[in-house]
Amino acid sequence: MVDSSGDAGPQQFQVDLRGIVDVLSHHLYSSPRVYLRELLQNAVDALEVRSRLDEGPGRGIRVTPATPFSPLVVRDDGVGLTADEMHALLATIGGTSKRGDFAGARRQLLGQFGIGLLSCFLVADTVEVRSRSARTEDADTILWVGRSEGTFSISVADEPLDSPGTEIRVYPRADDLDWCTAERTHELAAAFAEHLPITVEVDGTVVSGVTPPWDLPLEEQLEWCRERMGFDPLGIVPLDSSLGGVRGVGFVLPYTAMPGHRTGDRLYSKGMLVADSDNHVLPGWAFFCRAVIDGGDLPLTASRESFQESEALAVARERLGHVLIGELILVQAMHPHAYEEVMRLHAGGLKALALKSADMLDLLRSTMPFRTTLGDRTLDGLHAVGEEVRYVTDASVYAALEELARHSGTLVLDASGPYDAGLVAAFDPEGRLFREVTSADAADIAEVGAAPDAAAAERLVARASSALPEGVTLGVADVSPADRPVLWWPHEGVDGEPTGTRSTLLLNARHDAVRALLDASDDLDVGAAVRALHGVGMLLARVPLDGTALTRHADAVATLVRDGIDCHSRASS
Numbered sequence: 224m225v226d227s228s229g230d231a232g233p234q235q236f237q238v239d240l241r242g243i244v245d246v247l248s249h250h251l252y253s254s255p256r257v258y259l260r261e262l263l264q265n266a267v268d269a270l271e272v273r274s275r276l277d278e279g280p281g282r283g284i285r286v287t288p289a290t291p292f293s294p295l296v297v298r299d300d301g302v303g304l305t306a307d308e309m310h311a312l313l314a315t316i317g318g319t320s321k322r323g324d325f326a327g328a329r330r331q332l333l334g335q336f337g338i339g340l341l342s343c344f345l346v347a348d349t350v351e352v353r354s355r356s357a358r359t360e361d362a363d364t365i366l367w368v369g370r371s372e373g374t375f376s377i378s379v380a381d382e383p384l385d386s387p388g389t390e391i392r393v394y395p396r397a398d399d400l401d402w403c404t405a406e407r408t409h410e411l412a413a414a415f416a417e418h419l420p421i422t423v424e425v426d427g428t429v430v431s432g433v434t435p436p437w438d439l440p441l442e443e444q445l446e447w448c449r450e451r452m453g454f455d456p457l458g459i460v461p462l463d464s465s466l467g468g469v470r471g472v473g474f475v476l477p478y479t480a481m482p483g484h485r486t487g488d489r490l491y492s493k494g495m496l497v498a499d500s501d502n503h504v505l506p507g508w509a510f511f512c513r514a515v516i517d518g519g520d521l522p523l524t525a526s527r528e529s530f531q532e533s534e535a536l537a538v539a540r541e542r543l544g545h546v547l548i549g550e551l552i553l554v555q556a557m558h559p560h561a562y563e564e565v566m567r568l569h570a571g572g573l574k575a576l577a578l579k580s581a582d583m584l585d586l587l588r589s590t591m592p593f594r595t596t597l598g599d600r601t602l603d604g605l606h607a608v609g610e611e612v613r614y615v616t617d618a619s620v621y622a623a624l625e626e627l628a629r630h631s632g633t634l635v636l637d638a639s640g641p642y643d644a645g646l647v648a649a650f651d652p653e654g655r656l657f658r659e660v661t662s663a664d665a666a667d668i669a670e671v672g673a674a675p676d677a678a679a680a681e682r683l684v685a686r687a688s689s690a691l692p693e694g695v696t697l698g699v700a701d702v703s704p705a706d707r708p709v710l711w712w713p714h715e716g717v718d719g720e721p722t723g724t725r726s727t728l729l730l731n732a733r734h735d736a737v738r739a740l741l742d743a744s745d746d747l748d749v750g751a752a753v754r755a756l757h758g759v760g761m762l763l764a765r766v767p768l769d770g771t772a773l774t775r776h777a778d779a780v781a782t783l784v785r786d787g788i789d790c791h792s793r794a795s796s
């Protein structure tokens with residue numbers, strides 16, 4: 224209204240309920256199925272408040288599924304609502320009895336946003352709430368009828384409830400009846416309420432009160448994991464954060480999970496299902512396990528399908544992480560074989576974890592085997608030798624150097640895995656013990672010496688280099704043992720070119736064939752021989768020959784065979 228000064232006074236927002244329901248269904252809730260969980264949660268909260276007013280036996284929640292001719296009904300023996308409370312709470316979107324003044328009681332009450340009841344409009348156009356307050360003797364039963372187009376009415380109900388509590392009737396739209404049928408209601412109520420410590424019945428069948436997995440004995444936890452998560456866990460980790468009731472159980476996966484990709488956890492909030500597959504409670508590095516967790520007092524988001532990213536959640540996450548690491552340490556000490564299996568399957572993940580956790584690094588340094596040219600060694604084992612350890616970070620360079628190092632008995636550590644170099648740096652931050660080597664150090668690793676006849680070597684290199692593909696550097700050296708004709712190794716890729724685009728081929732001056740080449744007269748074509756030796760070098764470095772390399776090698780060998788036979792024939796004729 225505009226007053227005489229022309230100013231409009233404060234106005235109330237007009238709310239288009241259909242717009243809000245649209246936002247809820249498309250942007251807040253993951254599925255219309257949540258309507259049942261919201262009704263169950265309201266009933267659980269009402270029972271909790273009632274239990275503080277008076278004690279009484281046999282209280283619970285009874286659900287009757289819908290049929291094409293009757294609504295879905297949720298009846299509870301909770302505290303109920305007076306007419307005034309109905310006016311105050313159900314006439315206002317966002318009206319809730321569960322925040323503000325009730326903060327003391329909030330720890331037990333899970334609502335707080337005052338929108339949960341609206342989720343019924345995801346499946347229905349009409350919702351009725353009949354409620355009889357337990358706060359006064361013989362309170363009237365008050366009826367609230369809400370419609371999805373945004374109207375509601377409140378009156379004294381014609382059919383009073385025979386005892387305090389609340390009865391909600393949801394009249395599903397024909398298209399949404401499927402969410403409220405006997406079968407679906409049973410399935411949903413069982414999923415949401417199975418671990419609630421309150422009796423929840425669907426059509427007379429109790430679906431709640433099932434012992435949660437974290438309280439089961441070990442054998443039954445195994446069975447639970449098999450049935451509900453679909454795998455035989457490698458290990459079971461009790462998860463107790465000792466904080467605000469956050470607890471659960473983790474199951475170690477019996478297969479290698481991709482680092483960085485956690486298979487989601489099953490979450491509950493005080494026994495009510497929150498999410499089937501969530502990735503926000505356990506630390507991201509815990510991808511070697513799947514867990515089922517109750518978040519206790521952790522605050523929920525408005526959709527109640529996850530926990531709020533709060534300080535409390537961050538602390539709980541950190542604690543659960545410590546529990547997981549502590550358990551790994553314990554398993555290593557008490558069940559070394561099981562620990563070995565965990566390491567075999569989850570090496571990548573555990574290494575990633577060690578980069579973030581000093582405790583995990585401590586555990587891995589003495590237990591995680593790393594590949595070296597002289598066999599598997601732990602970081603502590605390498606340290607104990609007291610000599611400088613050379614390591615390589617490029618997998619194909621390691622493959623080639625491995626060969627050379629084995630030959631010379633040199634120790635080289637394979638640090639080409641995704642987290643290896645980081646771990647080496649974390650283990651030896653000042654770089655006192657470990658030194659990264661590259662293909663440039665290959666000759667040193669192979670312990671090659673200078674060719675005895677430098678001039679002959681130079682002449683051979685000058686004559687033969689053009690026979691080799693571009694990028695191959697040819698050399699002649701003194702290599703042990705004498706029966707190895709060549710050494711070949713790829714160079715790490717620089718400026719984006721793939722590793723191996725450039726390489727080194729060293730002819731062993733001690734080998735008969737190479738000596739023959741060194742002694743050959745200048746007019747002899749050494750191209751085929753050097754090309755064949757190049758192929759041999761790659762094969763000895765265990766690099767598969769394919770494409771042009773294979774053709775080149777085959778042609779070179781064929782040429783040598785033909786020349787050899789020709790030569791032999793000429794000699795014998």
Ligand SMILES: Nc1ncnc2c1ncn2[C@@H]1O[C@H](COP(=O)(O)OP(=O)(O)OP(=O)(O)O)[C@@H](O)[C@H]1O
Pocket residue numbers: 261265266269299301302303304312313318319320321333334335336337338339340341388389525
């Ligand atoms: N079964 C019930 N028994 C008693 N009171 C109820 C019941 N259902 C709803 N109410 C009252 O209606 C209010 C609004 O309910 P609604 O589900 O919309 O929001 P909420 O539960 O408070 O919060 P949230 O949005 O987090 O669910 C509640 O705070 C509660 O006071």
